[in-house]
């Protein structure tokens with residue numbers, strides 16, 4: 143009876159605490175029983191709450207064995223995690239915790255009060271890695287680090303090393319007094335702990351240890367006692383705590399954390415005795431009235447992600463309505479072809495509509511990651527693949543360019559054009575991007591699948607195996623593919639028992655002549671090739687529902703689905719209002735955006751003209767950049783003749799490489815957007831304006 147009761151609760155829990163349960167189910171029976179009681183309370187307190195109608199399949203249930211992502215995840219585990227932790231040691235980020243704890247002497251010894259957050263983000267990534275690849279040394283290191291963090295926490299739960307250390311010199315920027323919460327605009331007090339909550343939840347789910355989670359709960363309880371209706375008002379200048387609070391709510395079932403997340407969102411744009419921060423922090427008007435993406439792009443996309451979480455859990459329709467308007471505006475007017483957002487370095491912000499410069503594109507790596515978070519959540523809210531089209535675009539392009547193939551060099555801005563001044567850096571004084579990409583890479587398997595009831599979504603294509611828990615059973619699913627370099631995907635579906643359900647396979651927008659779900663970019667030519675599906679060897683005539691081919695049938699073990707995604711080289715044109723791209727073309731193949739780099743094109747890129755009629759063909763180059771498909775062709779280069787005065791047009795070989803792989807072979811010119819033959823541009827712009 144007790145066991146039955148426990149199982150019932152576990153079912154409820156799984157609905158609400160997906161990730162937690164997937165960790166829990168692999169724990170020992172004894173631990174499971176303890177946690178079941180813990181989570182049963184969580185489920186009871188949450189039973190009136192709604193949630194995302196589509197459930198993500200946790201990354202722990204999806205095992206990559208491919209040549210594209212797995213090597214990156216291995217480099218993240220073997221190089222990036224130890225390297226970024228080492229950087230945190232060397233730059234004083236970890237010493238700050240020791241000093242705040244009284245374990246060491248001195249003043250705050252790194253540059254910014256938000257430096258605590260880098261340590262948290264790396265713990266989050268290290269926890270994800272630990273979960274799928276046990277590493278006793280890393281686990282021990284994290285235990286010791288978490289002990290330091292706990293020691294730095296003040297008795298009432300406050301945790302922010304910059305102020306705990308204050309007033310020891312040197313004082314920290316934006317930490318002006320001993321008073322807590324005195325600079326909510328720039329101090330990052332609440333931003334830091336948002337990352338701490340995310341890290342603490344990840345660590346708990348990875349290890350089953352409550353050490354970090356208890357630190358986070360103690361802190362969140364303090365903040366909840368200070369802020370809220372009838373208490374202190376105000377909002378964090380940099381959003382992030384909202385996401386963290388929701389994660390804390392999911393794992394504890396304490397609705398006060400969800401309520402606090404909603405409070406911080408709802409307070410934005412309302413003065414309530416304070417001066418509004420303005421557009422920079424999306425505090426210029428209430429979030430439900432915001433229609434234009436403005437200000438700091440990372441703050442914005444974290445806020446939108448938090449709003450999606452709260453909308454899912456509370457059914458807040460006004461949030462969702464605002465999010466859809468904001469998303470449409472980003473996708474139609476403010477997104478780079480790489481999926482990057484935030485075009486201006488000034489304020490690390492969105493620009494005006496269609497303000498998408500290439501050489502000065504900011505496109506912060508963190509903004510790309512935040513954009514992925516947001517789009518994933520929009521998919522979970524709606525079941526619509528258009529959000530996954532954007533997610534895939536930013537995943538393969540805007541995010542991956544932020545980290546070198548070696549795993550220890552990083553871009554903060556990710557420009558789409560270079561005159562040779564760019565190279566990845568080993569670290570930054572403001573190190574948000576390296577720590578963010580460190581936590582993101584190991585989580586990628588969590589974006590591949592989702593479920594809704596007994597139905598199963600295939601969002602992304604990666605050679606992998608997964609055990610997916612639907613509402614009624616476990617389904618083993620295997621993908622065999624060389625994606626993104628090849629477009630054939632074989633899926634083997636093995637449900638525990640034969641059952642009717644829908645396998646919803648995303649048919650990417652790029653196979654349907656739609657590079658993005660807006661008019662911001664379009665393919666120059668329409669492709670007649672269509673994605674094809676066969677089930678157990680027989681062609682399957684699918685219709686699209688929200689971008690998915692839904693194959694509803696009685697599935698049995700070892701059923702196979704063969705998917706053919708036409709991977710041709712596509713020329714992309716911009717909306718005419720993107721002045722920077724007027725008369726230029728970009729190249730794509732599948733989800734990969736290409737660029738021309740100096741080293742493959744006789745030393746220069748800025749002198750190239752790519753005729754619309756020039757043939758382009760793919761070539762797999764195992765020897766290049768850890769194995770890539772390049773695009774080859776012929777291009778016209780504007781050059782001087784031997785007299786160094788006469789300008790000539792010279793035909794020469796042309797090679798484009800995946801954008802994410804640029805800047806690995808020295809500094810030089812690079813461009814995503816390449817000038818076209820001028821004779822074609824007039825007719826194209828006329829067509830565009832019709």
Ligand SMILES: [Zn+2]
Nearest residue numbers: 506508574575
């Ligand atoms: Zn960043």
